[in-house]
Amino acid sequence: MYNFRVIPAKENIFIETKNRFQDILEDFKHYAETLTIEAGNAKAKSGKADSYTRYLIRLIIFYEESNNDELSDLTSFEALKKIEGIKYIEGFKQFNQESNRFYSATISCYLAYVTYKNTTDDELIGGELDNLSNILSDKEYSVREEQARYLVNEPKAKPDKGRNSVISSYPRNYKEAREAKIRSNWTCEFNQQHGTFINNINNNPHVEAHHLIPMAAQDYFENTIDFADNIVCLCPTCHSRIHYAVRAEKKEMIIELFKRRRNLYLRHGVEINEKLLLNFYGII
Ligand SMILES: [Zn+2]
Ligand SMILES: [Zn+2]
Structure with missing residues (x-):
């Protein structure tokens, strides 16, 4: 009581x-x-x-x-x-x-x-999903239709945490990141007009994968948040912006990106609203 x-x-x-x-x-x-x-x-x-x-x-x-x-x-x-x-x-x-x-x-x-x-080093730019996912060649992805069946499309329990650092972190699913990039058509989702460059490894315009609900918040949820619907693709400037911009700029961006995706979370068994999402980014 x-x-x-x-x-x-x-x-x-x-x-x-x-x-x-x-x-x-x-x-x-x-x-x-x-x-x-x-x-x-x-x-x-x-x-x-x-x-x-x-x-x-x-x-x-x-x-x-x-x-x-x-x-x-x-x-x-x-x-x-x-x-x-x-x-x-x-x-x-x-x-x-x-x-x-x-x-x-x-x-x-x-x-x-x-x-x-709970934010670990691999949340930081550069370490985030962009190394391994780019190494998978397009050839491997010619079997994409086949692989799409293995992508997360329903609530899925989160995996065990890796224990290889001081703060343990969750292993990332690179296929989901790759899928998100394909869906974005290799453009910046905040503004498709944003220019980028051709990536040396995959020969596509360089975009970076960012978990809209940050992976640091994985323990808040029962189900995994590491799925393509939760991964936004951003040009390098916008990726830095969502991590490092002043509050107002960051907030505008998160609200805009969330608007387009908010209805996709429920089928993954993840309950999220705008206020909670902003909260994860330190906007209270
Ligand atoms: Zn990021
Ligand atoms: Zn951009």
Whole structure:
């Protein structure tokens, strides 16, 4: 039974919880600061990041005391899911409203943080799907019709994580990336007029594969998100833009790309809406 209430920062349980998660809460606060700076909120930034951190501590307290469960790794989607579940508890909605919706904003910030913490090197440009998928020659793909049958077209459980790096990551399915490129007709999906160059390996215009729902968020879902319907092909500039642009530019791009694909996710057993997608990109 949840007992939503105001928990002052000087209460023992608050101080204890804060001390237990000290390092990770500090890290979370720094992350929240970068988000609020990006949102053009420099003045209010430190105050807001402080608030998010305090509200996260309270959410942890609510979860732990009500479920008789101790959270361990706050950077895991397992912990995120537990905290996020509080949103659906009776009485939360009103309590959140009375708190100027700070609790729900904190959960969004925490989700962005967990996604950020689960981002691995192979998400970064260059490492992303473009090496192996280009090596498969077009000849191999003359049997494309045949292979298309093996592409993911229905909900499919996610594979086991690879254990070859500090943060383990999921193996990528290069056939899906290749299929996405073929479907895009080797053009930039954000704007088909964007010029690119001819790729040395496959002799097609060079486009780069990008998972619209980032692979870092795989643990949020039961089913795989590594399928062609979730892979957008972008010219190198647009690929950099979706990773590194300022918030407004990034947001516009994600919304535009998602509009064209939003109806494709359900058949893969993946529930996603615009707000959640933006959240994975740190836009809260
Ligand atoms: Zn990318
Ligand atoms: Zn482009």
